[in-house]
Amino acid sequence: MKRRTFIKQTAAASAAFTIVPSFVLGKTHVPPSDTLYLAGIGVGGRGGGVVRELAATGKVKFVALCDVDDNRAAASFEAHPNAKRYRDYRKLYDAHLSEIDGIMVGTPDHTHACIALPFMKAKKHAYVEKPLTHNIREARMMAEVAAQQGIVTQMGNQGASGDGIRLAQEIIDAGLIGQVQKVDCWTNRPVWPQGFKRFSESQPIPETFDWDLWLGPAAMRPYNEGYHPFKWRGFWDFGTGAMGDMGCHIMETPFKTLGLRFPYEAEASCTTVWIDDFVEADYPAACPPSSVVRLRFKTDKHGDIGLNWYDGGIMPDLPTELGDGELPGDTGGGSIFHGTEGIMVTGTYSANPRLLPAERMSDFTPPPQTIKRVTAGHAGEWVEACLNGGETSSPFSYGGPLTEAVLMGNLAIKAFQYKQLKEGKKVGDWAPYNYPGRKTILWDGDAMKVTNYDKANDWVRRNYREGFEV
Structure with missing residues (x-):
C-alpha cells in the first residue's frame, strides 16, 4: 500500500467514525456486545504471550493476526485459525479497520509507534508492549493521541496491575520509611549479546521472514541473524537496551509511588563499546554492555529525588541492613527506597515490597488497604475497560511519561558513548580511563528539549524510512 493512500484512508476512517451508529462515543468507545474484536500485530515471542493472556479472558475474538515471521507466530496462528493472517x-488496516475495536502491538520497540498510531487515530483501543515507544517524541505523541481520541489504552508493564505496586504505595503513603531521598534501581539485563557494531555480513533471508517489513522505519541494511530474533534489543536502531527493556518494569515502582514525572537532569557512565569506524553524524550502533544512569526529579511530597539505574552486572551499594545472601530485590532486579525513617526494597515488576532489616517484617502489620486491587490481570483489566468503561493501571497518559523518563536515561547513555568516540582517539591509541566522557544532560520536559547539549536533541526523535513515518 502506498503511503499517500494509507494517510488518506487513516484520515477518512477518523472522520467517518463519528457517524458509525454501533459505537457509543464519549470518554471511551464501548463495543455493542460483550466481545472485544481485536487485531494482534507482532504475535510471536512476547506478543504471543499477550495473545494468550487476552484470549484467556474469554471475552476476546481475534479478527486478524499479523507478524513478519511465520515461524515465530506459528503458535498464535494455530490457536486462532479463523483469524486472517x-x-x-x-494491509490489515485496509482490510479490517471497520471490524475491530482495538489492537495489540507486541513488535520490537522501533515499530510500536508507526504501527499503533494509525489505528489509534481511527479511535481503536490500544494495548502496546513496553517500552511504549522507541523515542521520546513518539511517547509524547502516543499519550496525546490517546487523550484526543478518548480510547482505552494499556502499556504492557504487567507489574502495574499487581498487588506489589499497590502495597508499596500504601507503605510510602503511610510514612513507614519517612521522606524518600534516593532510589536505586537495578536489573540483571542485558541477557542478550550487547556491545557490538553493525553487522556488515549479508546472510540469506529466510523464506518465512520479511526483513523489509521487520526493519520498518529503520534504514535498510543487510540481513543478519545477529539482529533477529530477540537480539535486536541491544541495537539502538531497533531496541532501547537494558534500561529500555526493564526500566518500565523496575522504575515503575518509584515513578508511581513517588509521583515522578519528567527528570530534569540525567548523567551516565558506561562500558566502552570498542569501535574504530565512527561516523560523526551517527552514534554507536550498539547499546553498551553495562551502564550506570543518574536521574534527578522534583516532587511535591518528597522534594528533590535522585534515581540511580544499574545494569550489566553493576550493582548499587548494598544496604547494611541486608542479611547475608539477601538480595535487594529478586534475581531479575529491584528497587531500593532510601527514606529518612527506613529502607524498603521491591523486586522486579514491583513484587514483594518489604522493609529492612528483615526483622521489621516479623511483626509487620500492613497499612490500611487504600488502593483497589486488580483481579482480572493486566491484559484482562484492559479488556474490561474497553468493554465496560473504567480505568487501566498503565494508560498511555501514565505509560507515556514513564517511557519518557526511561528513555531520558538512554539520552545520557548515548551522550556518553558519543563523547567517547567523537572526542576520544581511535581504538588502540587512547586509554579510556583517562577520558571520563560524562556529560550531564539538562532536560526541559514541557518543551521536550535538552537545553545544554544540542547533539542529544537528535536522539529525542528519529528519521523514518518512507512508508513507515509517524
Whole structure:
C-alpha cells in the first residue's frame, strides 16, 4: 500500500467514525456486545504471550493476526485459525479497520509507534508492549493521541496491575520509611549479546521472514541473524537496551509511588563499546554492555529525588541492613527506597515490597488497604475497560511519561558513548580511563528539549524510512 493512500484512508476512517451508529462515543468507545474484536500485530515471542493472556479472558475474538515471521507466530496462528493472517500491518488496516475495536502491538520497540498510531487515530483501543515507544517524541505523541481520541489504552508493564505496586504505595503513603531521598534501581539485563557494531555480513533471508517489513522505519541494511530474533534489543536502531527493556518494569515502582514525572537532569557512565569506524553524524550502533544512569526529579511530597539505574552486572551499594545472601530485590532486579525513617526494597515488576532489616517484617502489620486491587490481570483489566468503561493501571497518559523518563536515561547513555568516540582517539591509541566522557544532560520536559547539549536533541526523535513515518 502506498503511503499517500494509507494517510488518506487513516484520515477518512477518523472522520467517518463519528457517524458509525454501533459505537457509543464519549470518554471511551464501548463495543455493542460483550466481545472485544481485536487485531494482534507482532504475535510471536512476547506478543504471543499477550495473545494468550487476552484470549484467556474469554471475552476476546481475534479478527486478524499479523507478524513478519511465520515461524515465530506459528503458535498464535494455530490457536486462532479463523483469524486472517498478514505480514504487513498496513494491509490489515485496509482490510479490517471497520471490524475491530482495538489492537495489540507486541513488535520490537522501533515499530510500536508507526504501527499503533494509525489505528489509534481511527479511535481503536490500544494495548502496546513496553517500552511504549522507541523515542521520546513518539511517547509524547502516543499519550496525546490517546487523550484526543478518548480510547482505552494499556502499556504492557504487567507489574502495574499487581498487588506489589499497590502495597508499596500504601507503605510510602503511610510514612513507614519517612521522606524518600534516593532510589536505586537495578536489573540483571542485558541477557542478550550487547556491545557490538553493525553487522556488515549479508546472510540469506529466510523464506518465512520479511526483513523489509521487520526493519520498518529503520534504514535498510543487510540481513543478519545477529539482529533477529530477540537480539535486536541491544541495537539502538531497533531496541532501547537494558534500561529500555526493564526500566518500565523496575522504575515503575518509584515513578508511581513517588509521583515522578519528567527528570530534569540525567548523567551516565558506561562500558566502552570498542569501535574504530565512527561516523560523526551517527552514534554507536550498539547499546553498551553495562551502564550506570543518574536521574534527578522534583516532587511535591518528597522534594528533590535522585534515581540511580544499574545494569550489566553493576550493582548499587548494598544496604547494611541486608542479611547475608539477601538480595535487594529478586534475581531479575529491584528497587531500593532510601527514606529518612527506613529502607524498603521491591523486586522486579514491583513484587514483594518489604522493609529492612528483615526483622521489621516479623511483626509487620500492613497499612490500611487504600488502593483497589486488580483481579482480572493486566491484559484482562484492559479488556474490561474497553468493554465496560473504567480505568487501566498503565494508560498511555501514565505509560507515556514513564517511557519518557526511561528513555531520558538512554539520552545520557548515548551522550556518553558519543563523547567517547567523537572526542576520544581511535581504538588502540587512547586509554579510556583517562577520558571520563560524562556529560550531564539538562532536560526541559514541557518543551521536550535538552537545553545544554544540542547533539542529544537528535536522539529525542528519529528519521523514518518512507512508508513507515509517524
